[in-house]
Amino acid sequence: MTAGAHGALLVVGDVVTDIVARHRGPLAAGTDTAASIRKLPGGAGANVACWAAHRGCGDVRLVGRVGRDAAAWHERELLAAGVRPRLVVDEETPTGTVICLVDSEAAAERTFLTDSGASLRLGPGDWSDALLDGVARLHLSGYLLFSASGRALVAVALEAARARGVPVSLDPASAGFLTELGADRFLALVEGVDVLLPSRAEACLLTGLTDAAGAAAALSRRLPLVVAKQGADGALVARGGSVCARVPAVPAVPRDTTGAGDAFTGAFLAALLAGAAPEEATAEGCRAGALVVQRPGGRPPGAGVGPGRDKGDSVSRARGGP
Incomplete structure (x- = not known):
């Protein structure tokens, strides 16, 4: 399916359990x-x-890997949110868990303690080119790049998407893990990605620059489209070595900034699939980011079943190790 055709969004990435602890002031x-x-x-x-x-x-589809301990719960939650999950159930490793420490002061900043669990074992054996049937856009979570099996999966998925003319987006996901991986290695691994969606910190890490606009512009010399998320400062859209749009944030009083970048990315991709220009899609991302920070957790409000499907419309799940 070509980039301009209507079709599904396929997301490949991590499914974890968040333990969100909101505290006020410094930890004692x-x-x-x-x-x-x-x-x-x-x-x-x-x-x-x-x-x-x-x-x-x-039509949103998700490929992820979870442990048997929480597989049924995660599948129910995804179906209720309107997502068609293909969850590989790992018999040896439990579902990943992230402890989110959220300072409930004005900035609602968060610190993550991450045990990636089964999601680290998502690999090429969990991929099939048939996953791209009917897909108009593929999105890869940057967390895939922080394990050997995930990096192998990214390479396979990128090759398959290129063969079908399916555009690919990627969010670097973690400045901490990105530092360990290294900027040069990361940039080599994402060659062939059409849209990169870094945070301000990630864009600066990848370029060695301290200015977000300069970092976004520099990255756009290597990738066709870069959308740099800047939290309360909105987002930057860069192409061909220059920033072509500065999109303001939507004012919000934050309670928990967990998942703000994910909300931005999901809304941005939905808008692109609906035919929006990147600048308009970026504005949609800013609106979603403002919505998510006003409530705990990284998921949308409510749990309505998506249009045209019921809770029985889950795809079959594979089991076993990689």
């Missing part, structure tokens, strides 16, 4: 800190898929 070392704690479905890949469905994409 060696003793108790009062917090509000919730268990929520999460994962960058899963969040992107849910937001794309929430913002109007009628």
